Amino acid sequence: MTENGDATPLVRVENVNKSFGALHVLKDINLTVSRGEVVVVIGPSGGGKSTLCRALNRLEAIDSGSIVFDGKPLPAEGRALARLRSDVGMVFQSFNLFAHKTIIDNVTLGPIKVRGVSREQAERRGMELLERVGIASQAHKYPAQLSGGQQQRVAIARALAMEPKMILFDEPTSALDPEMVQEVLDVMIGLARDGMTMVVVTHEMGFARRAANRVVFMSDGQIVEENTPDEFFTNARTDRAKDFLSKILTH
Amino acid sequence: MESLLDFGPLVQEFATILAGFWSTIRLTVMSAVLALVLGTVLVAMRVSPTPVLRSVGTFYVNILRNTPLTLVLLLCALGLSDTLQLTLSRDPGINYYWWAIAGLSAYTAAFVCEALRAGINTVPVGQAEAARAIGLTFTQSLRLIVLPQAFRSVIAPLGSILIALTKNTTIVIVAGYIEASAVMKQMFDDYGGTLPIFLGFAAGYMVLTLPTGFFFGWLARRLAVVR
Numbered sequence A: 001m002t003e004n005g006d007a008t009p010l011v012r013v014e015n016v017n018k019s020f021g022a023l024h025v026l027k028d029i030n031l032t033v034s035r036g037e038v039v040v041v042i043g044p045s046g047g048g049k050s051t052l053c054r055a056l057n058r059l060e061a062i063d064s065g066s067i068v069f070d071g072k073p074l075p076a077e078g079r080a081l082a083r084l085r086s087d088v089g090m091v092f093q094s095f096n097l098f099a100h101k102t103i104i105d106n107v108t109l110g111p112i113k114v115r116g117v118s119r120e121q122a123e124r125r126g127m128e129l130l131e132r133v134g135i136a137s138q139a140h141k142y143p144a145q146l147s148g149g150q151q152q153r154v155a156i157a158r159a160l161a162m163e164p165k166m167i168l169f170d171e172p173t174s175a176l177d178p179e180m181v182q183e184v185l186d187v188m189i190g191l192a193r194d195g196m197t198m199v200v201v202t203h204e205m206g207f208a209r210r211a212a213n214r215v216v217f218m219s220d221g222q223i224v225e226e227n228t229p230d231e232f233f234t235n236a237r238t239d240r241a242k243d244f245l246s247k248i249l250t251h
Numbered sequence B: 001m002e003s004l005l006d007f008g009p010l011v012q013e014f015a016t017i018l019a020g021f022w023s024t025i026r027l028t029v030m031s032a033v034l035a036l037v038l039g040t041v042l043v044a045m046r047v048s049p050t051p052v053l054r055s056v057g058t059f060y061v062n063i064l065r066n067t068p069l070t071l072v073l074l075l076c077a078l079g080l081s082d083t084l085q086l087t088l089s090r091d092p093g094i095n096y097y098w099w100a101i102a103g104l105s106a107y108t109a110a111f112v113c114e115a116l117r118a119g120i121n122t123v124p125v126g127q128a129e130a131a132r133a134i135g136l137t138f139t140q141s142l143r144l145i146v147l148p149q150a151f152r153s154v155i156a157p158l159g160s161i162l163i164a165l166t167k168n169t170t171i172v173i174v175a176g177y178i179e180a181s182a183v184m185k186q187m188f189d190d191y192g193g194t195l196p197i198f199l200g201f202a203a204g205y206m207v208l209t210l211p212t213g214f215f216f217g218w219l220a221r222r223l224a225v226v227r
């Protein structure tokens, strides 16, 4: 939401293609994300949203095209790739907290092992972040002892602990019971207000309207439409978007 | 008939028998530690992104797992030690002791590797993805996230492998090292193959293996990863 003087985009995706065998999942994707921008990716199931999201930190390798992050092409492998990933947070639909580690250890592992921060400092910062997402009192429990909403907030704290330049969210609230969705969205809205660059795959229109600068509509591996949230939800231009919206608006 | 039920030899040779079982324990513990280390290295190779490492790991496991242990130990004792003169110590007893351990752990490592690989398959892919997503390298994510969870899920099978290893030490007799079963064979030669001697040794092995089984069962429950 905040304006940022830096004009170069943080992410530039150009002519990206990706197939799984015969299935062409990303078709000539072009997308830029500016610093501090919040982009919501929306669209029907199987449209390639997750694949695009995962391509941005190279959990999924692309077949052709280029992805430039912070002025540098994504490294293909090895330590350079690990370093890139440490700058791009990721929050998964299924939380993926490390099941054998306590909440605080989940949050401090990256800073200690990747950034080389001392345990003491990492724990102090980790507790601040857990405080921020409202889980500080559960710091010494294990993930399985927390509710889904709490686990997802820990996952956000774990991503924040790396001080990333951008965070990717792949349907962060889809696996949650309805009463837990808002607590996670509130944390995300807070992040957006603080100027975090975010790419969020979600169908939560409330979040898109309140926090997003832009909505990107993906269908069948293509970016079909891009617009401001208000324009997109009230005045979709393409039939595919209108059709999709009519389906999600009915429930 | 009297001699058939005579427990006397067990009493007379008690010190020798204990020494035999002490050798069994030393062989087992030493081989178990080495097999665990080698098995872990092997499973890391088998899941690594490098094709060469994967092939070498797969080749090793398939060869060792499908070769009778007797052959592995004969290869060590006769082939490597005697014929090729690769002696591990100038004292023949110690030399055969180490060759027996080498053979046992090389063989057992293949089974440890396969147990661990099954364990890795129980760890959801999301765990490794989350590890990579915070910037851990492949080795770090294996060491810090995947293997610790894999180990915890295969503690019971690892216990079974340890029990098998304990009993497999009886075969090192072919490698010329004296442990409990070699003592038993010697006693059969000296006193005749009587039931009491046999029962005594069978009980001795159970004293080692039964608690192992119970302990690993308890440990498996205690360390289980809750998801």
Ligand SMILES: Nc1ncnc2c1ncn2[C@@H]1O[C@H](COP(=O)(O)OP(=O)(O)OP(=O)(O)O)[C@@H](O)[C@H]1O
Residues within 6 Å of the ligand: A020, A023, A025, A043, A044, A045, A046, A047, A048, A049, A050, A051, A052
């Ligand atoms: N690893 C994979 N191997 C093979 N096919 C895959 C793989 N991952 C995704 N796909 C396929 O690629 C297509 C796009 O998948 P993707 O997960 O990107 O869609 P999505 O827009 O995120 O859908 P959803 O809303 O269901 O999450 C789907 O048809 C999916 O089945």
Ligand SMILES: [Mg+2]
Residues within 6 Å of the ligand: A049, A050, A051, A170, A171
């Ligand atoms: Mg998806």
